Amino acid sequence: MASFAKTPEPPYYAVLFTSQRTDVDDGYGAVADRMVELASQQPGFLGVESVRDAAGLGITLSYWASLEAIAAWRAHAEHRVAQAAGRRKWYSHFELRVAKVERASSGPAS
Amino acid sequence: MASFAKTPEPPYYAVLFTSQRTDVDDGYGAVADRMVELASQQPGFLGVESVRDAAGLGITLSYWASLEAIAAWRAHAEHRVAQAAGRRKWYSHFELRVAKVERASSGPAS
Numbered sequence: 001m002a003s004f005a006k007t008p009e010p011p012y013y014a015v016l017f018t019s020q021r022t023d024v025d026d027g028y029g030a031v032a033d034r035m036v037e038l039a040s041q042q043p044g045f046l047g048v049e050s051v052r053d054a055a056g057l058g059i060t061l062s063y064w065a066s067l068e069a070i071a072a073w074r075a076h077a078e079h080r081v082a083q084a085a086g087r088r089k090w091y092s093h094f095e096l097r098v099a100k101v102e103r104a105s106s107g108p109a110s
Numbered sequence: 111m112a113s114f115a116k117t118p119e120p121p122y123y124a125v126l127f128t129s130q131r132t133d134v135d136d137g138y139g140a141v142a143d144r145m146v147e148l149a150s151q152q153p154g155f156l157g158v159e160s161v162r163d164a165a166g167l168g169i170t171l172s173y174w175a176s177l178e179a180i181a182a183w184r185a186h187a188e189h190r191v192a193q194a195a196g197r198r199k200w201y202s203h204f205e206l207r208v209a210k211v212e213r214a215s216s217g218p219a220s
Contacts, residue, residue, distance in 0.1 A: 003167050004130075014126065016124065016171055018113075057161050058161060059171060087217050094216060094218065095114050095159070096216065097117075098211070098212055099124050099209035103208040104205065107197050107201065107206070108202070
């Protein structure tokens, strides 16, 4: 996965997912990779940026063309199975926020 | 800093800052810590979540009560000095997005 998402001009939507991993592995890496692959095939997917540190704290930002695209991805059958496993064993806590991106810029050019 | 921000009910605003560090240290850690401390003292600041991995890719999410609060923080004199140093030596690339949080939930309770 590329480090930075090449998103279009705003407006578009972002899902902000901040999570703390448990120490349970149990196939997490393969499922996480599969979810990125699957998300990237969904209608309205615009990109993803994801970081997790050595202490298991992670932030994943996924970008979407519309709230409808986010709703469809949330309801995707294989994604729902992964969501349930995440709640049950892979995450001790997460915060999930849906936001409308209104402005964007990049650097380091000043 | 706590791992998760205790944000109020939406709507509120988020600044999404995804960045790749260079290998230049030159006081980065102290300035980064100071910016979190200073941001947290600004009017309208609601919280921050931040992760950086061993390869230097990081995502920082800061939460704000209004676009005006974000504009004031962006224009803060000490913050502007840090921004310039970031562009000049600390970041090889960054993407900065401003978004309106419309919905939020948390887990793992299902």
